Amino acid sequence: MIKLKNKIPKLILVFCLFFLSFVSAQYNYYDLDRDNLEDTLVLEEGILKVRFGNKTSSSFELPEITALINTKIGYTNPYEITVYYSGDKVLYGTINIFYKKDWIIKNVNFYNPCQECKDQNFKILTKNINLPVKEVDPEIFEIDSKGFKSLTFLDNKGIINSYKDPKKLYADLSNYPLLANSFNESTISDFKKKVALSQSNVDVYNNIAYRLTENGNQKVGIDLLQQIIEKYPARIVAYLNLADSYWSIGDKESAIKNYKEYLSLMKSQKKDLNKVPKYVEQRIK
Template sequence: MIKHFVLIITLSIFLSSCAKPSEHQEKGRHNSNTKSISKLQNSDKENQAPKVVIEGSDLIVFYNNKKTVYKNLVVNEMSVSTELIQTNNTGFSLLYEQNASLTKIKEKYNFIYSDTGILLIDKEIIKFGQDGLMINRLYIDNFNMLNKTYENLQSLGAELPDNFEQASSSMSIYDSKNIPFATQNFQYSTEDLFISYPDVKDGDINISNVESANNQAFNLEKIGANQQSKILLEQIIRQFPDRIVAYLNLADVLWKIQDQNQAKINYTKYLSLMKSQNKNLSKVPQRVYDRIK
């Protein structure tokens, strides 16, 4: 009887020790769970979409887990109003509308996000009044937005001419050196274009200075404005199909935006034109050969 009792007690102790994890096991399990949670949190941070909000007169930008405040960029008063236009995860726009005079004015500033802060890509200004309608686009390079106000933005392109039109609706396009290189035509009346702007359908871009256009597209790609660069380069190739370097630049942009198939097509076209026009093949970048394999 005593033997049976001892056997039962021993068995109970053994089963109890098996069911209870050791302190080492508990720590290991806790550390494993902590690591899993940490990985999820880091993943959430990495995948966090950029965000921009308005607080009073300030623009607040959240990008790469960093908050940056741009002061005095928002103006809402009797004569001027500001609208934030969220475009996509790569950028946004600010639209200012002025109604104080007989000539109505809208100014649109297009930005992209970057590791160094928001970058101003271009400025569009459209005016409508008794003289008709004018609209300009000016590309901007190396404009640091820190400590900039609405007044600083307004001064950009102030020296460009106001070419008012009564009948047609076309935009004059300038590079960052204030050199005109293209026009863009719209299928709207002058009044309808102003009222609808910026929600208007893009018209064809007619390039008059291909070198300036190509240089501007290249500059856009360098700062990460790949979609804007792509649009210009596609127009260059459509109008100047023998412009060899445009195929290389477009291929690089397409590669950056993960469109490898189209990138390979343009790398191949670039290499083909280099050969057919008897260009120096030693100038072909090695990445061209690497990426068309």
């Protein structure tokens, strides 16, 4: 009994040491000014507030990335702040910031949302900045309706190789409009070779073409739609999408020609004419 009692305190001590080491491992320690005193961070409504260990305070507003509105502090090391930006549909990025007499943005990282890629969190871009926050040009983070203006969202090289299922490509084009900008003549040629147009995939072909044109890449979208019409001349919706694409780039002559063919097929195939968009007849007048 005496030996057992002696062992119990030792077991408790070992457990306590293990627990403390575990808690310590989970604890994010910051020493941003490298003075061997712990600093504390608070992020509130886009303002990052830092209280240095020597009791002085500093704060600055994070760069605004419109499409990535949610921010939180991550942890890389004691001398650097990682801020995570996130939007909807898994799009996210990080900004790394450090302190050296001033707050400096080290780099910006963005991540690939590709559904077919082995690692869906694959980092596709690191843009080194290394400038004080106050000197960073806001256009670096500027975004329009199609995505990031100044940063390459996806690399053209090997983009098609990531997609075994064209339905996933359509889904990504729907979720990430900027992906359309990565398609050029070479890319679409690779796509045609990898995914040959057939009766079984003509619908998704048409949908991909539609998304490409809707997201601003009319040239490649028109290329696909013309291929569909050549192989399946009775496919009604392809004529409508093709006409809309031509209209959007100002080629009204080609647009009207395809609008008329679309209407003709709707009538000859006895489709519901009430489903014809009202703008069609207005445009062919």
